[in-house]
Amino acid sequence: KVSTMFLSRQVFLALCIVTSSSSLCITRALHRRARTACVSMSSTTNDLILEVIHRKKYEVQQLEQKHSAPNDPVKLRLGYVAEQSSFRVTRALRKYKLGDERPMTVLADLKRTSPTSRALPRTVSGFNDAGRRTEELMNFGVTATMVNTDELGWGGSMDDLSSVVSKVKAMEKLPGKTGEMANMTAVVMKDLIIDPIQIAVALESGAHGVVLLANVVGQALEELMEAATCMGTEAIVEVHTPNEARNAVDLGASIIMVNNWDRATGTWHPDQALAVRGQIPDHIVTIATGGLASSDQARRLADVGYDCVALGRALAVHPQPSRLVRNIRAHRAPPSIPGWNGPRDD
Template structure:
């Protein structure tokens, strides 16, 4: 029957839709340290970061610098971002695109898919265990990858009890906003001591400003680094990436 054939074709089309178009894990699996370069105009702690904010120009510089993926802030009230910026970036690049957002509800995951994101951010600190597991399951069902962000050993333990594959270690203390790369070292050491390092891709986030920082993180063995403010403030992002010695 023709209807049976149509349904079969639709099933194949749906299966293709549920595969990441631009998988981040493939980038993180490469030998070199992967740069997730972030596009953001402002932040609650630092205020305006880039007055002459040109997202596509910033994207083009990141691509020329060899970024493995692009992170886009979509929160409007606190970071002066927008979903429109993410949609524009998606149209202008074939790199994996991370939607950097405070996701607390399933509808935001669906929205991320329709905007063209390949990856979403799930922050353990703002999600219950039930929420985290539900959103991880939904993202997987829709073919989206998820970076699950942790700040503390307690959050890490919760995340390691899920099916998360990519863990982002945020070096910023959410209580006093201090930043130390030692957080990455401590939490990565916990994963290693549990004999589970091979089960995760690890991304270091926040406070990465110098070549010394990059060397330190490389020695720790992280798979990627997410850098925003340092690159957004740089007059020449391409030159800054070279100075950092990421590749």
Template sequence: MTILETILQEKRLEVKRMLLDEPKACEQNRPARPSLFQTLKNADDLQVIAEIKRASPSKGLIAEGANPVLQAQQYEQAGAACISVLTDGPFFKGSFDDLSDVANHVEIPILCKDFMIHEVQIDRSKQAGASVILLIVAALDDMTLKRLYDYATELGLEVLVEVHDPSELQRALSIDAKLIGVNNRDLRTFHVDLEKTEEVAAHFPFDENRVLISESGIAGEEDAIRVANVGASAVLVGETLMRSSSVQDSVRSLRVKKAGTPL
């Protein structure tokens, strides 16, 4: 099995456990968060979606003992546009408790980063305080992708739809996704290649009301400039920031000028 298939097999078991659990209490009354889409659309410089990431299948432990609240507060103070919280336990050492703790301490948009395959995961995300969820095109068939997208938007959540190549971009566009991320990491092999952002950008409808986000493999200013030059409005960065000795400096270095809209 590929790494993605292994993760999805575990997710199916996780969803079964969630459905057997007692219903969770309704989400707390938190202040409304700014729209991630509008933040990215209106900014003149490349925005940073800063990720709380303790581990990954490819890198192993990255920052096992990291305090998600302290990390999130550093991200917010450094000027991040959004905080991504990995809630997967078996492969990324995250949890919905991490998400809830972060949501109680920051005011910017919060992305629940997980492998969503069922509505119950979206419910948990919202209950824990997420304002944005991730849907991965490679993990879902067309019918499920649309169903979950519609379900999340009806709950008032924004949806980041993740693609890896131009064919997956077309699937994202078919459900009218506004926030579209290019994962430079192939989830089947976990190989990373920034050319994936360039490849998808060449087919991206920049003249429509949509934004492009480059995810994974962004190590510093040079990479940020590279993806900004092809039209990215934001980068999603985890490992680089989790390992950084100065979150403030690292975030600042990524906030390069956005390029003009490509022809």
């Protein structure tokens, strides 16, 4: 069972490559299915999240018009299959082999504002230059950066993504850094992705991966994951509930991020990531996020099997963020046992 799930996305990519002559039709089908499968969230959903979702549909229409020319790079990326993936996100987030002691990594959630809950201040961080802020965080020891590109909800833009990508490329060229940087860091676009064209735009902008929000895209998750695989990139699938985690595993997700925040209701469940981890087998890279603010929390998460913690507000408000990151990364969790980490059939 584990080996089948582990290979599912690799097998799918191989099938995409074998059928590359018809890949344009495949991608167009995924494009249509993902759009129609996106579900409306419940009536209890955070109003601002709903507003962002509705606006995102309009933004997708604008992207389609902007990139409609047959030779447009985004259009071409949507139509043809990548023959390989760098797996750079995986390498940035997991710094050990199965059977070794497990050092935890830190993923920076770069955002100026957050619509998650009315109980929290809307403003998260006041940085102006996303690239410069990323350089600062990487010097703290952060191994990857999620760049929020939605303006209405998170105060971001595609310019932020371009700035971060440019900064990372510049840092890679520093003396003695080229090989090390290529294996230690990654840039991930985080947005409300509801259509494959957004993934194509992210990759054309230099992102190494994207985030898919399971409770936002609903039944479209599988199609969006397939689109990401066909384009040769990695998708971090964000989940909140055990059911969402199991579904992501069944669909072949290779990276799963468990959020303590319920985006639908704006409520915080501080032990949610701890409770959900057992649903995810060890070969999948795991990230915990949502209201994490201390190295003690991170160590507890590492000891139940998490590879990484994603920090947003904590990196902005902690009095010593560099020390926070350093303490998290210094912890070594016991080796994981290859195989299924959650409930067994027997």
